[in-house]
Amino acid sequence: MTPEEWAAFLEVHNDLPREGPGAPQDVQWAVQQLGLSGVLDVFDAGCGPGADTVTLAETLPEARIRAVDTTDTFVAQAQARVARFGDRVRVELASMADADGPYDLIWCAGALYFLGVTEGLTLWRDALKPGGHVVFSEPVALGPLSAEAAAFWEEYPQITDLAGIEARVNAAGYRVLGHRMIVGAPWQTYYDPMVARMDHLRATAMDPMVLAAVEENQTEVDRWRAARDEIAYALLIVAPE
Numbered sequence: 001m002t003p004e005e006w007a008a009f010l011e012v013h014n015d016l017p018r019e020g021p022g023a024p025q026d027v028q029w030a031v032q033q034l035g036l037s038g039v040l041d042v043f044d045a046g047c048g049p050g051a052d053t054v055t056l057a058e059t060l061p062e063a064r065i066r067a068v069d070t071t072d073t074f075v076a077q078a079q080a081r082v083a084r085f086g087d088r089v090r091v092e093l094a095s096m097a098d099a100d101g102p103y104d105l106i107w108c109a110g111a112l113y114f115l116g117v118t119e120g121l122t123l124w125r126d127a128l129k130p131g132g133h134v135v136f137s138e139p140v141a142l143g144p145l146s147a148e149a150a151a152f153w154e155e156y157p158q159i160t161d162l163a164g165i166e167a168r169v170n171a172a173g174y175r176v177l178g179h180r181m182i183v184g185a186p187w188q189t190y191y192d193p194m195v196a197r198m199d200h201l202r203a204t205a206m207d208p209m210v211l212a213a214v215e216e217n218q219t220e221v222d223r224w225r226a227a228r229d230e231i232a233y234a235l236l237i238v239a240p241e
């Protein structure tokens with residue numbers, strides 16, 4: 001993307017509650033599965049506008065949380081959302097590749113593919129405390145992709161089924177402890193505010209780059225609608241072997 005295309009993309013994505021599919025129940029599921037409570041160190045990698053950072057802070061009221069993202073507008077939005085938690089929740093403009101730690105939990109919703117599953121988990125091994133876990137979501141093929149689903153994932157040809165993700169996890173020397181699928185309603189929750197934003201921009205925006213970005217994002221939404229029961233992220237709980 002050119003800087004101008006990126007600016008137009010951000011205009012469409014301005015002030016959306018989240019930047020990918022997911023729900024508070026996903027965070028709560030992982031916390032419950034892992035039996036997490038009390039004073040913990042948590043890293044939210046690629047936090048976007050901070051929806052899960054807020055849920056992590058609410059679900060783990062004694063946790064110290066560091067959230068990072070490389071997009072400054074998302075960082076600013078997340079910082080505003082977590083201000084009510086005070087010093088225990090920090091949001092910084094930084095790369096998730098530079099996780100410091102050590103952490104009890106590294107949470108990464110819809111962002112690990114920027115590093116690569118194997119590459120990212122390998123990087124994070126030293127950022128985990130003994131007994132620590134990574135929970136991440138990753139595009140998954142629920143079966144052979146229909147033409148509509150293949151069109152949706154055309155920019156992510158690396159997509160595999162769950163076994164393929166597990167193989168990438170294992171290649172980093174981790175094992176999968178549990179998973180659940182993110183399909184249907186959490187995608188609707190992600191796209192509904194985007195559709196409203198695009199309707200607003202169609203009525204008000206003059207910049208042709210912004211209008212082109214609207215149509216590009218509309219294509220994504222239309223492709224999701226055409227195959228919504230097939231389009232999924234897997235949310236996986238993993239730990240070093």
Ligand SMILES: C[S@@+](CC[C@H](N)C(=O)[O-])C[C@H]1O[C@@H](n2cnc3c(N)ncnc32)[C@H](O)[C@@H]1O
Nearest residue numbers: 018019020046047048069070071095096111114
């Ligand atoms: C699909 S969005 C998901 C955001 C958020 N986790 C959510 O669910 O709303 C992916 C995010 O990863 C961020 N990102 C990409 N590469 C990154 C990196 N190296 N370090 C930190 N964040 C990164 C992007 O800026 C974007 O906000």
